[in-house]
Amino acid sequence: VSQHISLFFLFMHLQLIGSGAAAQVVTSRGTHGNYLTIQLGSALGAVFGIFVARGVSGAHLNPVYSLSLCVLGRHPWKKLPLYSLSHLVGAFLGAATVYLQYYDAIQTFSGGELLVAGPNATAGIFCSYPADHLSFWGGLVDQVVATALFLLCCVALEDQRNGPLPDGLHPVLVGALILTMGVSMGSNCGFPLNPARDLGPRLFTFVAGWGEEVFKAGGGWWWVPIVAPFVGGLLGTVTYELLIEAHHQTTPQSPQQEQEAVELEEVVVDSGNNR
Amino acid sequence: VSQHISLFFLFMHLQLIGSGAAAQVVTSRGTHGNYLTIQLGSALGAVFGIFVARGVSGAHLNPVYSLSLCVLGRHPWKKLPLYSLSHLVGAFLGAATVYLQYYDAIQTFSGGELLVAGPNATAGIFCSYPADHLSFWGGLVDQVVATALFLLCCVALEDQRNGPLPDGLHPVLVGALILTMGVSMGSNCGFPLNPARDLGPRLFTFVAGWGEEVFKAGGGWWWVPIVAPFVGGLLGTVTYELLIEAHHQTTPQSPQQEQEAVELEEVVVDSGNNR
Amino acid sequence: VSQHISLFFLFMHLQLIGSGAAAQVVTSRGTHGNYLTIQLGSALGAVFGIFVARGVSGAHLNPVYSLSLCVLGRHPWKKLPLYSLSHLVGAFLGAATVYLQYYDAIQTFSGGELLVAGPNATAGIFCSYPADHLSFWGGLVDQVVATALFLLCCVALEDQRNGPLPDGLHPVLVGALILTMGVSMGSNCGFPLNPARDLGPRLFTFVAGWGEEVFKAGGGWWWVPIVAPFVGGLLGTVTYELLIEAHHQTTPQSPQQEQEAVELEEVVVDSGNNR
Amino acid sequence: VSQHISLFFLFMHLQLIGSGAAAQVVTSRGTHGNYLTIQLGSALGAVFGIFVARGVSGAHLNPVYSLSLCVLGRHPWKKLPLYSLSHLVGAFLGAATVYLQYYDAIQTFSGGELLVAGPNATAGIFCSYPADHLSFWGGLVDQVVATALFLLCCVALEDQRNGPLPDGLHPVLVGALILTMGVSMGSNCGFPLNPARDLGPRLFTFVAGWGEEVFKAGGGWWWVPIVAPFVGGLLGTVTYELLIEAHHQTTPQSPQQEQEAVELEEVVVDSGNNR
Numbered sequence A, B, C, D: 001v002s003q004h005i006s007l008f009f010l011f012m013h014l015q016l017i018g019s020g021a022a023a024q025v026v027t028s029r030g031t032h033g034n035y036l037t038i039q040l041g042s043a044l045g046a047v048f049g050i051f052v053a054r055g056v057s058g059a060h061l062n063p064v065y066s067l068s069l070c071v072l073g074r075h076p077w078k079k080l081p082l083y084s085l086s087h088l089v090g091a092f093l094g095a096a097t098v099y100l101q102y103y104d105a106i107q108t109f110s111g112g113e114l115l116v117a118g119p120n121a122t123a124g125i126f127c128s129y130p131a132d133h134l135s136f137w138g139g140l141v142d143q144v145v146a147t148a149l150f151l152l153c154c155v156a157l158e159d160q161r162n163g164p165l166p167d168g169l170h171p172v173l174v175g176a177l178i179l180t181m182g183v184s185m186g187s188n189c190g191f192p193l194n195p196a197r198d199l200g201p202r203l204f205t206f207v208a209g210w211g212e213e214v215f216k217a218g219g220g221w222w223w224v225p226i227v228a229p230f231v232g233g234l235l236g237t238v239t240y241e242l243l244i245e246a247h248h249q250t251t252p253q254s255p256q257q258e259q260e261a262v263e264l265e266e267v268v269v270d271s272g273n274n275r
Helices: A002-027 A035-057 A063-071 A077-101 A103-110 A136-158 A169-184 A195-210 A213-250 A255-274 B002-027 B035-057 B063-071 B077-101 B103-110 B136-158 B169-184 B195-210 B213-250 B255-274 C002-027 C035-057 C063-071 C077-101 C103-110 C136-158 C169-185 C195-210 C213-250 C255-274 D002-027 D035-057 D063-071 D077-101 D103-110 D136-158 D169-184 D195-210 D213-250 D255-274
Strands: none
Touching: A002 A035, A002 A077, A002 A103, A002 A195, A002 B136, A002 B169, A002 B213, A035 A169, A035 B035, A035 B136, A035 B169, A035 B213, A035 C035, A063 A077, A063 A136, A063 A195, A063 A213, A077 A103, A077 A195, A077 B136, A103 B136, A136 A169, A136 A213, A136 C002, A136 C035, A136 C077, A136 C103, A169 B169, A169 C002, A169 C035, A169 C169, A195 A213, A213 C002, A213 C035, B002 B035, B002 B077, B002 B103, B002 B195, B002 D136, B002 D169, B002 D213, B035 B169, B035 D035, B035 D136, B035 D169, B035 D213, B063 B077, B063 B136, B063 B195, B063 B213, B077 B103, B077 B195, B077 D136, B103 D136, B136 B169, B136 B213, B169 D169, B195 B213, C002 C035, C002 C077, C002 C103, C002 C195, C035 C169, C035 D035, C063 C077, C063 C136, C063 C195, C063 C213, C077 C103, C077 C195, C136 C169, C136 C213, C136 D002, C136 D035, C136 D077, C136 D103, C169 D002, C169 D035, C169 D169, C195 C213, C213 D002, C213 D035, D002 D035, D002 D077, D002 D103, D002 D195, D035 D169, D063 D077, D063 D136, D063 D195, D063 D213, D077 D103, D077 D195, D136 D169, D136 D213, D195 D213
């Protein structure tokens, strides 16, 4: 239970801080931030989400990451549905909190109309929509490439055999990685990368008054940031395992190091089983 | 005494650097900085305030934090009033120093009139005022939510059982947390979050020539950033204790770890009692 | 083989993230980033490229760096050609991936015409071109000075005798160094600094439709960012060796430290020989 | 000798990177950077200057810092003149390198006229000039306050008894401190803070063609950033010693800690004496 609470918190932070940054820029029409501050908000939301949750549930920042661990046999499959549900509920309630906090600002900005497109649109505060230039296939490619890169780097940062990290640097680097995505792969469709963080807030905007347009917009865009990240995430994880980690395993290590590595993985799996 | 001096310094830094950044942007009409540099100033003010004071008084960055520790029984109640006074005096004198340093710039910018509202307003350099769109309840909600998130993260960063941090990273992360607040929750009323850092400079502007308008503006806004942060701070601290830390305590630890954790807390409480 | 794969990945990341950031800013006409986000992209591409590759091939971020190690006798000459080829192929394929990911955006932006110069030019997304004001000699000087500084700092960061770095901080500092170059030496010709990262993507644009103009532009600029960095890199490395490191060697050290330093270098050379 | 060479390098970096960032923004008329990138350049110049020099000469980033150490009896007075000369020559040659690297850009920007004031002024790339609004006394106050804060924080970061820092974090924090100054105290006269970094480049511009106007401008401003920083620096250092460090010395420590602290200081003084 505690793990689900902590994942719930992680996603609430992720959504609250990331979407808050977008709400601030949109509703102030750019006077209180710009594209870079939105990216910083997404990154810092991840940093502090992980710092809050890391002691209890580890850094399961993304259902795609959890799925990848299951595929690799490092996480039990039966935990995946409840994990994903915690992600989804956390992101949903994070979006609700952003709406509560920016209620006056959103009402004033939009003149009371909750719109998905046009100059007074506010739905983009909460979840991703494709840019006008983006084709359907372009969107799929963008999200597969971006999530593959994202997961490849996530797995590399976690890989103790690839090189150690000081305690406390890991969450900061994950934040830097999200900033990287925003800076280099954000203009096509806003780097969703995360099915739960995209679907949860979309469901919230659906019930909160933006209506079914949130699912219809962009030619039914909504399912692309759910499906494509899983494909890209698996691609990135498997690429890392085959091309980088395979070479660690053939590298002779001292018995002590091997032992440590094994114990480390056991702890991770364990914490997945026993709580 | 030394603790109060060090807290006084911490708040002087906080105010001096944070308000200096605002003074620079306001009086240069945006040519020497922008919204992001003001947020960076607030964050870096906290970083170096803590680096200067950490050896003597620890990171009592915020009266809300001190109060939360008292409520949790980790800090003696009787020290709270003097601590808060040190905070207040430090912030007051920090504001005075900013005015001294930017005296020429403020006079030139404002044509010699010290105003709270309008295009030549300069009171916002020193303390928070609500945006035009913000209702009274919206302001309360904003500050309760923001301070709850802020304190929840502060307590998580301090919690040795949630995961260790390298020496020297803690002040940097507190700065990053303040940047997070500015980036994602700053456009409603400028993320005061801190009663002493808001009231001290407001008192300074009151006596320095901005007059009683500093208390009347925003429909008597001044008490919201004093009361709401205490409510939000307690909410955030208690949420962390119940939902995250509770699970650490039930997690079996090695006796040695437990011992260390206990000693650590004793040192903290101790340093509160003996100096 | 694994080393070449990992170098290939390093350069793919470098190119993918760095050029992605440029593609985003160019094709969004500055609404989704600015000059600083391009520099951040270049820096963060290096950070995560090194994090992915560091366990297998070390931080051979730049053929200039590999060459300098060869000249200093710390890396076998015979490995240089294959290393450089891995760099080149990685950068080529990274550029191809950026084109794939931004295909819709580049087509919409340029109206379907792939141009090297003018307001709708897109070749600058992938490799360097000189600014209008830059003379031939000015470009040579710029790249010799910039690469000399870059390599001098790279070698200083690697030098364990100059002062230790915590694990995990080295890649971040290399990223900060690239940001430094972009912030202070980027406006003349876009701080290429790296022959492989410039030539690989230039070859890609040549075959992908920008045509031979990519070699003709800027008065045949293309070979300057290949030759000048080697000159500058050697200059910087030799300067460091003569003026800084020489003094470490004459400084008496404890025998244990000396031993460690020697072992360290052996490991580096070793990893170059045996995989 | 090696110490002087390393200090020379430190200042050359400081000047080269800091002024390079300014040259880039000025000559590109803001298209290749903005006020924040200039501040980043100053900060990063210090970071990598220290990383290059730290092994040989330590972090004598500023003659004001060296002087403060002399006054506190921690550095031999007789070394001060030569140290300051190394600083000055390094900064002079750094400025010359920036002029060389940006020669084409400066000529194009200024139409060949090297001016100290007006829309095509380029002297501000190299050293500080006061803003139009700044009075003589305002400038003195600005530099005394800013350097006092700067040195107080520098000394706090160096003070092992105030709290430890991981190896490698110190140079980064000094950079962050310079960024702090730029963000919060830069609009009056560009945060010189450093007599050598201001006078050296001013001498260069004097001989390189900007002429005696560099000493006449701002009502003979040139000596303020030389004298005021020494006053402010001493003020900041003494304040720290009296109000913060005094309390460390009265705090009972374990004998081992005391011993370590003493040894540490001896090493520092030693390295000042023997090389």
